Amino acid sequence: MNHNTPLSPRTLHHLGEVHRQVLTAAQLRAQGFSAAETSERCRPGGRWQQVLPGVFLLHPGPPTGEELLHAVLKYAARTPQARTTPGVPSQPTAQRPYRPAYAEVMVTGLAALTLHGFSTAPALLSLERIDVLVPRLRRLRSAGCARIVRTADLPAPATVTGLPVAPVPRALADAVAGLPDAEAVRRLLTEAVRGGHCEPAAVVRELTEARLLNLPHIVDAVDSLLAEGRSVAEDRLYRMVREHGLPDPVWNVDLRLPGGPHLGGLDAYWPEQAVAVELDTRAPRQDEDAAGSEYARKREHLERLGITVVHMSPRRLRDTMEQQAAVVRTALMASADRDPAAYVVVLPR
Structure with a gap:
């Protein structure tokens, strides 16, 4: 194989379109590609590129927003290579349905709010980093476009476009933690309530857990959030x-x-x-x-x-x-x- 050899469609026909384009090193090894072959294909001018440590994009040019999300989740989840039992032949690849192993990881922060449909959240491709929530003891560092956010209490994710996404209150807390702009914080919190995404009490609870209510610009935004919440409740x-x-x-x-x-x-x-x-x-x-x-x-x-x-x-x-x-x-x-x-x-x- 050389770096211009296309990946066989026979070996990957069971994958969805995005999953054909974003694969981990372990998944490539399972398809028969050695580390040397993968590196060769990722040379400058090659048909592949490494977007995160151990995660590869199987086409040249910039990734789409969906590809970035899958890349970040695969980096955080670190999908292991399939295990085999000595003496027992492995099941043919085409008969093993692909299941994205995103256990105990989920998109959070601004990217999650974009997926939840917030009009005040930025477009995915405009984000320098995508926040991904992982258990506190996970040994993993932020890298490239993936920013690791740790928690001792991982919430149950919502599923948006097939991806695990943090619930709105948790995503809001992670988003505003890195936003110094008081007006941007206020817009996000207000839309959470006005748009019917969640109740004010749930947001305040998450902000309290994150110890963000000692920041003046967040306290001011919370006051606006509570006023908005009362107005919405009165209308109902x-x-x-x-x-x-x-x-x-x-x-x-x-x-x-x-x-x-x-x-x-x-x-x-x-x-x-x-x-x-x-x-x-x-x-x-x-x-x-x-x-x-x-x-x-x-x-x-x-x-x-x-x-x-x-x-x-x-x-x-x-x-x-x-x-x-x-x-x-x-x-x-x-x-x-x-x-x-x-x-x-x-x-x-």
Whole structure:
């Protein structure tokens, strides 16, 4: 063989198009190519090129974005050569279906957000590096276009275009960790919520785990994220009332006892039935226990006054809107069987 000899289509017909073009050294050896033959084909002007240590692109010219993603994943996964048992002939290559061995690795960071469909994330080919998430104890270094990101708690990946991709909250945390541009961080976090990719609490939880909430530009972006999350949740609550035929409540009110203390704010309130809806848009921060206790105290106080409080999380409102509407409807219907609630003053919030 010389470096102009094409790879036999017979030996690779079982591979997909990208998998014919991006192979590891182990896969090439399994196809009968020695290290010397591989090196010969990768000489300047040759038909192949080495894009990462142990990963080869079987055509000249720049790789596509999809080829880069597979190259990075193959580099991180380090697909082993197929093992054989002495004295037992190996199964013919054409009968062994190819399975990309991407166990315990996944695309993360900006590349993952691009795959998740973020319009504010850059195009793959414009990225200098592609982040790939691996277990913390994996002995592997960043190289070329592959940047290794380690974690002690590997999340379950999503599958996008057949590739393992970090969930949006984790990908966001890895992306903003390397972004000093406050406006770029704010745009990504806002799109995560506005585009329906995830809830604010999940993002804040990942940022907290990554110890990024001590950076002022990320804290400012999180404040915008939480405001956006509340706005989206309120829009869903309006839609729930309208689409599921509930009577119109009074919106965004404060309750007080006549001449007495402030009882708290509510997102929706039906005065005749003494039923309230409160959206829980808190983010998981260090003071979560204190905030949770305050929520519980307010709810208990209102219920002692005969007011039924329906607590809703943005996620439940998004995923189970019909069920949440049924809970509110049941509470409204049950009001006729309850003792009258205490008289309260309803004020706009």
